[in-house]
Amino acid sequence: MQRSWALVAVCVVLAVVFAALCVFFATTQTSFLAGSYARHTKHAVLFALLAVLALAAASFARPRKAGV
Amino acid sequence: MSLWLVSFLGLLQGATELFPVSSLGHAVVVPLIFHLDFNPADTTFVPLLVLLHLGTATALLVLYRDDWVRMVVAFLRAIPRGEIRTEDERMMALLIVGTIPAGVLGVIFEERLKTLFSNGRAASAFLIVNAAVLLGAEALRRRAERRAGVEGRSRTQQEERFTTASRLSFPAALLVGTCQALALFPGISRSGATMAGGLAAGLRHEEAARFSFLLATPVILAAALLEIPQLVSTPGAPIGSYVFGAVLAGVAAYFSARFLIRYFRVGRLDPYAYYCAALGVVGLIVIR
Numbered sequence: 001m002q003r004s005w006a007l008v009a010v011c012v013v014l015a016v017v018f019a020a021l022c023v024f025f026a027t028t029q030t031s032f033l034a035g036s037y038a039r040h041t042k043h044a045v046l047f048a049l050l051a052v053l054a055l056a057a058a059s060f061a062r063p064r065k066a067g068v
Numbered sequence: 069m070s071l072w073l074v075s076f077l078g079l080l081q082g083a084t085e086l087f088p089v090s091s092l093g094h095a096v097v098v099p100l101i102f103h104l105d106f107n108p109a110d111t112t113f114v115p116l117l118v119l120l121h122l123g124t125a126t127a128l129l130v131l132y133r134d135d136w137v138r139m140v141v142a143f144l145r146a147i148p149r150g151e152i153r154t155e156d157e158r159m160m161a162l163l164i165v166g167t168i169p170a171g172v173l174g175v176i177f178e179e180r181l182k183t184l185f186s187n188g189r190a191a192s193a194f195l196i197v198n199a200a201v202l203l204g205a206e207a208l209r210r211r212a213e214r215r216a217g218v219e220g221r222s223r224t225q226q227e228e229r230f231t232t233a234s235r236l237s238f239p240a241a242l243l244v245g246t247c248q249a250l251a252l253f254p255g256i257s258r259s260g261a262t263m264a265g266g267l268a269a270g271l272r273h274e275e276a277a278r279f280s281f282l283l284a285t286p287v288i289l290a291a292a293l294l295e296i297p298q299l300v301s302t303p304g305a306p307i308g309s310y311v312f313g314a315v316l317a318g319v320a321a322y323f324s325a326r327f328l329i330r331y332f333r334v335g336r337l338d339p340y341a342y343y344c345a346a347l348g349v350v351g352l353i354v355i356r
Contacts, residue, residue, distance in 0.1 A: 035177075035178075035179030042175050053164065059147050060147075060151070061150075
């Protein structure tokens with residue numbers, strides 16, 4: 001996959017979405033993506049990790065400087 | 069729960085977690101076949117299962133501690149650089165990519181699939197499916213060996229035709245990691261499914277086993293750590309004997325991993341497939 005600022009933007013947006021889902025699952029009782037209606041700490045941890053990984057992916061997606 | 073039963077379950081868990089024979093399938097089927105007083109779906113046994121998994125994950129961390137330290141340090145240096153340069157950095161990136169599917173699918177579907185845990189007949193059937201997965205992987209490998217013209221050569225020569233884990237492509241790592249999610253079904257082996265995926269991706273048997281064990285470590289560890297609140301909130305659980313069981317699980321897992329890495333230098337998955345098929349058939353016959 002080609003490095004590009006567009007790809008960086010996608011990764012950053014994904015990181016924000018994952019972070020929002022993390023907060024959602026940590027603070028709200030829901031059955032969304034879950035088997036029961038409750039607050040789902042595991043889901044919050046999962047999306048926190050995915051947010052961090054998305055930011056790491058954004059770093060790897062940065063275009064390289066010419067001549068480096 | 070008696071100490072001998074905890075010890076037996078600890079050794080069973082530790083050994084079957086890494087052998088491609090499904091630890092969860094054994095935890096469901098074996099107690100039912102031998103009429104042991106143990107139901108893995110019963111909430112009072114959650115602390116035991118948490119500690120057994122911690123024991124297994126600890127054993128894997130100890131076995132591969134040098135690899136993990138090198139890979140994690142290397143990858144943390146690669147992130148701000150934004151470029152993967154070394155084999156350790158690439159391996160860590162492959163493990164991260166491979167862990168994502170199992171992590172996501174596990175968190176989303178685990179609760180729904182938990183109802184299958186106590187169904188001995190379903191687990192027995194999945195053990196037979198596991199056997200088919202292992203045999204299928206070996207059949208594909210043998211076909212690849214024929215195409216490569218190494219059929220009939222020594223096993224060492226045959227294995228040299230295939231690649232190492234650090235040379236996997238990222239899509240292949242994603243595929244192998246997705247195979248790990250199949251272990252949500254009791255009876256399907258985590259290590260068996262990931263090894264089958266690794267063989268399909270062109271890995272040597274030993275490399276498929278090593279990649280499988282490395283992939284399993286964060287998933288098993290995370291699953292155990294996230295269940296610790298349940299461990300604390302189950303009053304009356306004999307934590308002392310459960311910890312003893314966890315130590316046995318760790319010891320069994322450590323020596324199982326060392327055996328399997330040596331075995332898969334030239335060994336294949338077939339014997340484990342036949343064992344799973346036999347156990348599955350016995351389970352279907354005995355469990356009502």
